[in-house]
Amino acid sequence: MDNIDTARKIGIGNAKMVTLDGDLAELSGSMTGGFRQQREGMGFSEKEVSTSISMCEKLQSDMGSKISNLEKKKTGRRRDDSQAAGAQGKSRGDIIKMEKSLHLDSGDIDVNKKVKQSSRTR
Numbered sequence: 001m002d003n004i005d006t007a008r009k010i011g012i013g014n015a016k017m018v019t020l021d022g023d024l025a026e027l028s029g030s031m032t033g034g035f036r037q038q039r040e041g042m043g044f045s046e047k048e049v050s051t052s053i054s055m056c057e058k059l060q061s062d063m064g065s066k067i068s069n070l071e072k073k074k075t076g077r078r079r080d081d082s083q084a085a086g087a088q089g090k091s092r093g094d095i096i097k098m099e100k101s102l103h104l105d106s107g108d109i110d111v112n113k114k115v116k117q118s119s120r121t122r
Contacts, residue, residue: 004031 001007007017007025017025024033 001010001017001019003019003021004023004025007019007023010017012025012031013027013029016027019025022033023031025031
């Protein structure tokens with residue numbers, strides 16, 4: 001047969017037929033083998049794939065920028081926390097120096113608190 005359409009016109013199942021392209025039509029009606037040209041519109045076109053890749057690359061770039069900005073903020077906050085901890089430590093040191101210059105012990109402070117509380121309750 002010239003092609004499978006000619007085989008269909010004659011009647012697949014009436015005889016075993018082979019097309020010039022190698023399609024085989026059996027007596028049972030099954031068709032096998034042969035060569036098929038890829039039809040247009042089937043599968044992904046190169047343009048669709050290229051567009052999808054471009055969109056993914058842009059999304060990756062945007063996410064990379066966002067991650068970079070967040071890392072910078074995180075570094076800045078760690079620096080701020082470190083500076084705050086340093087200032088707090090300095091303040092504690094200053095308090096200890098003042099207490100020592102006033103000759104205050106922690107026991108003196110406790111006694112002072114008790115005296116204040118007893119004077120309030122009177």
